[in-house]
Amino acid sequence: MIDPFGRSITYLRVSVTDRCDLRCVYCMAEDMTFLPKRDLLTLEELDRLCAAFIRLGTNKIRITGGEPLVRRDVMTLFRNLGARLGESGLQELVVTTNGTQLAKMADGLHEAGVRRINVSLDTLDPDKFARITRWGKIDSTLDGIFAAKAAGMAIKINAVAMKGVNEDEFDSLIAWCGDHGFDLCLIETMPMGDISGDRTEQYLPLSIVRSRLRRRWTLEDTDYRTGGPARYVNVAETGRRVGFITPMTHNFCESCNRVRLTCTGTLFMCLGQDDDADLRQVLRNGASDAELEAAIREAISRKPKGHDFIIDRRHDRPAVARHMSVTGG
Ligand code: SAM
Ligand code: SF4
Numbered sequence: 001m002i003d004p005f006g007r008s009i010t011y012l013r014v015s016v017t018d019r020c021d022l023r024c025v026y027c028m029a030e031d032m033t034f035l036p037k038r039d040l041l042t043l044e045e046l047d048r049l050c051a052a053f054i055r056l057g058t059n060k061i062r063i064t065g066g067e068p069l070v071r072r073d074v075m076t077l078f079r080n081l082g083a084r085l086g087e088s089g090l091q092e093l094v095v096t097t098n099g100t101q102l103a104k105m106a107d108g109l110h111e112a113g114v115r116r117i118n119v120s121l122d123t124l125d126p127d128k129f130a131r132i133t134r135w136g137k138i139d140s141t142l143d144g145i146f147a148a149k150a151a152g153m154a155i156k157i158n159a160v161a162m163k164g165v166n167e168d169e170f171d172s173l174i175a176w177c178g179d180h181g182f183d184l185c186l187i188e189t190m191p192m193g194d195i196s197g198d199r200t201e202q203y204l205p206l207s208i209v210r211s212r213l214r215r216r217w218t219l220e221d222t223d224y225r226t227g228g229p230a231r232y233v234n235v236a237e238t239g240r241r242v243g244f245i246t247p248m249t250h251n252f253c254e255s256c257n258r259v260r261l262t263c264t265g266t267l268f269m270c271l272g273q274d275d276d277a278d279l280r281q282v283l284r285n286g287a288s289d290a291e292l293e294a295a296i297r298e299a300i301s302r303k304p305k306g307h308d309f310i311i312d313r314r315h316d317r318p319a320v321a322r323h324m325s326v327t328g329g
Contacts, residue, residue, distance in 0.1 A: 001056050001296075003269075003303040011228075011258035012053045013062045016046060016074055018263055020067040022098055023134040024120075026160055026189050026202060030134060041265045043077045045283055049261060050081055052292045060092040066263070069101035075108050082113030092116070096158070100136070102144025106151040117148050118185070120158045123166045124176060132165065149180065156183040156243075163204040170209060171216050178238025185230050185243035190272075206244045213242070229256070247272070253306030259299070267299050272307025 001009040019034050020027075041049070050061055061081060068074060084090045095109065099119040102109075109117070121141055123129050129138040148155055157177055161167065170186065177184045186209060189202050213219060218236035225232070230243030253270075260268045265280025277299035282292055 001300045003300050005305055007256055009257055009259055009300055010058055011060045012058045013064055013258055013260045014046065014050065015065050015262050016063055016068045016077065017066040017071040019070055020065060021070050021100055022136045025132055025134065026162065035264065039264050041263060041280060043073060045265065046077055047080045049279060052289060052296060054084055054088050054090050056293055056296060057089065059089055061090065062094045062096060064096040067098050068095060069097050069105055078109060078112040078114065085113045099141035099144035103147045106147040110151040110153055114153060116154045118156045118158050119145050122159045123169055124172060128166065156185055158185050158187060160187045160189055161204045161206060161209055162189065162202045167204055170213060174217060174235060174238060174242060178235065178240050183241045183243065185245060187245040188247060190247055206246045210244060269299060269303040270307055273304050275302055275304060
């Protein structure tokens with residue numbers, strides 16, 4: 001699938017639930033209302049949509065959420081998608097998770113074919129972890145991370161950079177990731193959804209972080225890419241990579257190869273724009289595979305050039321009203 005700007009769309013991110021067992025301050029309001037079950041695609045519908053994307057050239061699928069591993073029976077979806085790895089053109093099945101369920105699910109994910117996993121961990125301090133996630137226990141995430149490592153998966157830690165919250169911890173996160181053989185990816189806060197707080201207070205440009213890190217670490221440029229928006233450097237002292245996702249300070253849209261499917265079957269062609277395609281309606285109207293593929297192609301033909309995220313004091317409203325947990329981070 002080629003979009004109007006000549007970008008080849010090969011990467012599908014699928015949010016399988018809007019629910020989560022945590023309430024990270026930058027992601028959700030404390031009193032979130034979640035979608036009624038009837039609005040959600042069934043696991044069979046999700047699988048059918050993924051299969052259609054694979055037929056159209058998708059070679060990488062990321063399962064995300066909300067917290068994907070709290071969706072009931074989600075392992076069935078992983079097994080079905082994992083069975084499509086290889087011959088069908090699907091090359092990678094990956095997951096983004098907060099790690100709380102990984103201790104019990106890591107082996108099953110590996111058996112299904114998941115070889116790389118992103119786990120969100122913004123701090124190594126248990127009290128701060130509880131504050132950021134509003135009630136999470138760091139040990140459940142840490143146990144999950146080490147279960148995934150033991151199962152044989154490559155691990156990338158995602159940390160959202162927050163001014164005055166975890167900005168003093170990036171050195172220790174880099175050292176910790178180095179000790180355990182993990183890559184680290186730092187993310188700028190994006191203005192998505194009402195979070196009952198002020199995002200300008202949290203926003204920390206990664207350009208500042210990067211120059212601070214250079215005081216302690218030797219950061220070597222690399223052209224390593226995972227097909228995502230992160231720009232990586234090698235940390236000479238640890239031998240691991242650190243990535244920077246900078247939607248706010250750097251336009252990362254030129255090389256965008258992805259679209260995002262929500263748990264209700266809405267396809268968003270851009271994380272930062274509102275235009276979408278309702279694939280649930282297409283499915284539930286009894287579409288044939290050919291009709292489903294036509295609907296997907298039509299959506300791709302509307303993929304916009306890029307996002308217009310802005311955070312400053314004059315723009316204190318979210319750029320898009322939906323939360324990251326809906327579109328899938
Ligand atoms: N629950 C899983 C997790 O936390 O990894 C998967 C979904 S979560 C929405 C995916 C990623 O988005 C997480 O790394 C999270 O830190 C990040 N995220 C959530 N809201 C964000 C925001 N407003 N700006 C930047 N990153 C955000
Ligand atoms: Fe849940 Fe992930 Fe959002 Fe945190 S970032 S509230 S773990 S969906």
